[in-house]
Amino acid sequence: xxxxxxxxRNTIVxxxxxxxxxxxxxxxxxxxxxxxxxxxxxxxxxxxxxxWFWLHVDNTMRAFAAALVIAIVLGLLIGFALGLHRLSxxxxxxxxxxxxxxxxxxxxxxxxxVFGLGMSAKVAFGAIHGIIPVALFTLSAVRSTRxxxxxxxxxxxxxxxAMVRSILFPxxxxxxxxxxxxxxxxxxxxxxxxxxxxxxxxxxxxxxxxIGLYNVEVIMSVTFLLVVFAAIVNGILLAIDxxxxxxx
Amino acid sequence: xxxxxxxxxxxVVGFVxxxxxxxxxxxxxxxxxPPPHRIAIDFVNLMLTGKLYPEIGKSxxxxxxxxxxxxxxxxxxxxxxxxxxxxxxxxxxxxxxxYAIPIFAFYPLFxxxxxxxxxxxxxxxxxxxxxxxIVTILNGLDRVPRVLRKTALISRLGPFETAMHVTLPFxxxxxxxxxxxALAYAFxxxxxxxxxxxxxxMGYEIGFxxxxxxxxTMYPLIVLILLLSVILNGILTHWEKLLLARRGQH
Numbered sequence: 435x436x437x438x439x440x441x442x443r444n445t446i447v448x449x450x451x452x453x454x455x456x457x458x459x460x461x462x463x464x465x466x467x468x469x470x471x472x473x474x475x476x477x478x479x480x481x482x483x484x485x486w487f488w489l490h491v492d493n494t495m496r497a498f499a500a501a502l503v504i505a506i507v508l509g510l511l512i513g514f515a516l517g518l519h520r521l522s523x524x525x526x527x528x529x530x531x532x533x534x535x536x537x538x539x540x541x542x543x544x545x546x547x548v549f550g551l552g553m554s555a556k557v558a559f560g561a562i563h564g565i566i567p568v569a570l571f572t573l574s575a576v577r578s579t580r581x582x583x584x585x586x587x588x589x590x591x592x593x594x595x596a597m598v599r600s601i602l603f604p605x606x607x608x609x610x611x612x613x614x615x616x617x618x619x620x621x622x623x624x625x626x627x628x629x630x631x632x633x634x635x636x637x638x639x640x641x642x643x644x645i646g647l648y649n650v651e652v653i654m655s656v657t658f659l660l661v662v663f664a665a666i667v668n669g670i671l672l673a674i675d676x677x678x679x680x681x682x
Numbered sequence: 683x684x685x686x687x688x689x690x691x692x693x694v695v696g697f698v699x700x701x702x703x704x705x706x707x708x709x710x711x712x713x714x715x716p717p718p719h720r721i722a723i724d725f726v727n728l729m730l731t732g733k734l735y736p737e738i739g740k741s742x743x744x745x746x747x748x749x750x751x752x753x754x755x756x757x758x759x760x761x762x763x764x765x766x767x768x769x770x771x772x773x774x775x776x777x778x779x780x781y782a783i784p785i786f787a788f789y790p791l792f793x794x795x796x797x798x799x800x801x802x803x804x805x806x807x808x809x810x811x812x813x814x815x816i817v818t819i820l821n822g823l824d825r826v827p828r829v830l831r832k833t834a835l836i837s838r839l840g841p842f843e844t845a846m847h848v849t850l851p852f853x854x855x856x857x858x859x860x861x862x863x864a865l866a867y868a869f870x871x872x873x874x875x876x877x878x879x880x881x882x883x884m885g886y887e888i889g890f891x892x893x894x895x896x897x898x899t900m901y902p903l904i905v906l907i908l909l910l911s912v913i914l915n916g917i918l919t920h921w922e923k924l925l926l927a928r929r930g931q932h
Contacts (some may be wrong), residue, residue, distance in 0.1 A: 445775045452776075467794040525689035526836065535866035536911045539874040540904045543892035547714045550798070619782035624786050630878050631889070645790045645879065657787045659863065668782035669775075 445669075466649055469654045477651040478658060493635040497556040498625045504557065505564025505621050506614060512565070513572020513613075514598060527570070534566045538624070542631055556628040556636065563615040563624030571613025575606035608678040615671040622664055693872045711920025716897050734887060734903070741872060741884040744800055748807025749868035753861060755808075756815025761845045763816065780813045788917035789875050798881060807871030810839050811864035819862065855925050862918040867923075906910055 453471050460470045462506060469477065481487050516522045549555040579602055586602045603610075629638025637656050644652035698718050707716035710766045716724070723791025728734060763770050783805060792802035824847045833842040850857065884903055891900035 441772070441775065444772045447772050448775050453773075463795055467791070521685060523687040525693070529690060531919075532912050532915055535862075535869075535915050536908050537870040537873045539870070539877050540888055540907045542877070543888060543900055544715065544904070546892070597709075616781070622904065623784040623786065627786055627874070627878075630786070641787065641790050642879070645793060648794070650794060652929060653790045657791055659786045661783050664782045664784060665779045667778050672778055 442643075444678075459577075467650060469650060470555075473651075474654045476657050478655040481652065481655050487640075488633055490615050490636055491516055492627060494629065494637045497629075497636065498560060500557045500561025501625050502618065502621045503563060504561040505617050506568055508561070509565045509568025509613065509617060510572055510610070512569040514576060514602070516569070517573045517576025518598075518602075523573055527573060530566055530570050530573070531638075534570065538562055539627060539631075542628065546632055551632055551634075556625055556633060559628035560621045560625035563627075564621035567620060568610075568613045568617040571616070572606065572610050575609030578609075579605045593618055608675070611675050611678050615675055619664060619668060620670060622660075625626075626660065659673065671678075693720065713897070716901060721901045721905060724898045725905055728899065734884075735897075737882055737884055737887050738906070739874065740882060741801075744804050744863075744872045744883070745761065745868045748804045748872055749811065749861075749865050750810045751804070752811030752815055752864045752868060756860065756864065757819055757850070759812075759855070760816040760819030761823065761850065764820055765841070771821070775903045777817050778916045785809050785871070786878065789878055798879065803872050803875040803880065803883070806875045807868040810871040811867035814867060816861040816894065817859040819853065819854050820844060822853035826852050846931060855922060855929070858889070858918060858922040858925060860916060865918065866911065866916055869907075873907060875902040 439633070456471050461470050474590050516526050537557075545558050545562075546555050551559050583593075583605050584597075587597045592600065626636070626638040629636035630642050631638075633639045641653060641656050644650075644656070662681060701715075702718050705712075728844070763773070776853060788809070789802060789806055792805055796802050796805070814930050830852060831844070831849050835846045839847065872883070873885040877885035878885075880886040884907060888900055888903050888907075891897075891903065
């Protein structure tokens with residue numbers, strides 16, 4: 435497995451490189467606005483000892499989990515519904531791409547007006563970030579299923595649900611998984627963004643609060659934790675993703 | 683007209699009519715959202731008074747700056763990186779993970795470092811876009827046929843000239859894709875940051891109007907941003923299609 439060892443080595447080199455860059459930035463910017471990697475690790479550990487911090491983490495994670503479930507379920511439904519119908523797929527794909535590229539953050543006030551301040555607004559905001567990539571990847575996966583699979587299904591006289599369950603879905607799994615991976619990241623970003631703008635709890639709120647209080651330690655620690663969390667989960671998903679694509 | 687285009691128009695019109703019906707029927711109350719025709723009237727009024735033009739101009743200037751920086755630096759970095767296989771392989775995990783990282787989470791940090799001004803906003807737009815440009819350019823350069831590179835060698839072109847006259851022109855469709863991504867990310871980055879915390883700009887005005895229940899300003903502004911990003915995206919997509927069609931790759 436030379437390939438795997440190589441990518442492992444690259445990751446290590448990269449992490450070391452980023453830490454060096456961070457330390458150098460710290461030397462340039464100074465104590466006014468930054469903390470060094472070592473100081474950040476220490477303040478992160480300190481932060482992790484407090485109860486209120488976990489309250490915020492818990493809040494963010496619950497909102498994120500709910501948003502992710504909604505994004506995946508709706509994204510898959512939309513993707514399959516459009517992908518099964520040729521004209522719909524052709525017409526809706528560019529529209530979904532256009533939706534994907536708009537700054538969804540401008541929709542946040544509308545979501546707040548509809549859902550009110552609190553958990554449901556955050557969940558909705560996270561979900562709208564995740565739905566579109568999941569739907570887009572599912573749609574294109576369903577459309578690009580090898581025709582011979584679909585024909586086999588027709589020969590076997592499968593009903594539509596049976597066709598989705600035993601042919602289209604298994605054939606589309608690798609692509610769909612890529613969609614889930616992208617959806618995962620975007621939902622996390624959406625949830626935290628939602629908290630930054632209007633929320634009383636959560637890591638996003640903690641960040642905004644820390645700007646107000648000029649609390650550099652908290653800003654560095656929370657940013658650090660978010661980045662590490664996103665990077666680790668994405669790394670795991672990416673590994674599974676590559677394996678699925680390799681098998682297919 | 684193509685059937686797909688008719689379908690698209692039907693979806694948009696249907697959606698607007700549905701909103702109109704829901705608003706007039708009282709399912710969506712007036713404080714949440716005025717009916718679409720009201721938003722259209724407010725939109726025209728807002729544009730006629732022109733009181734928000736400075737804000738709009740300021741946001742668009744920042745979007746443009748973030749886009750230009752991400753695009754130029756992205757292309758230069760991508761082109762340079764293509765020659766160094768080891769560096770590229772080392773950076774691969776970064777490129778693969780980059781878009782999983784909530785870049786907006788760095789905004790508070792940038793505000794503390796650079797102060798609350800245009801700098802952090804442009805930087806966020808730039809950071810969001812630049813990696814997409816690099817990855818797209820690398821992807822395009824990978825597809826340049828060997829024969830073109832050899833021709834450049836025979837003509838004794840230096841690395842810079844090869845890039846300017848041979849490899850980058852070959853990558854024209856990828857350059858357009860990169861422009862599309864950089865523009866979308868510049869919009870998201872700048873407007874998003876203004877929205878989170880800023881002193882002026884369109885995103886800020888939307889947040890301000892929201893806190894003041896000023897739907898007559900908020901909805902037209904949101905519509906304006908959506909229209910701008912959809913139209914610009916549409917123009918670039920159309921251009922991209924033309925290029926691909928000319929090359930017989932579609």
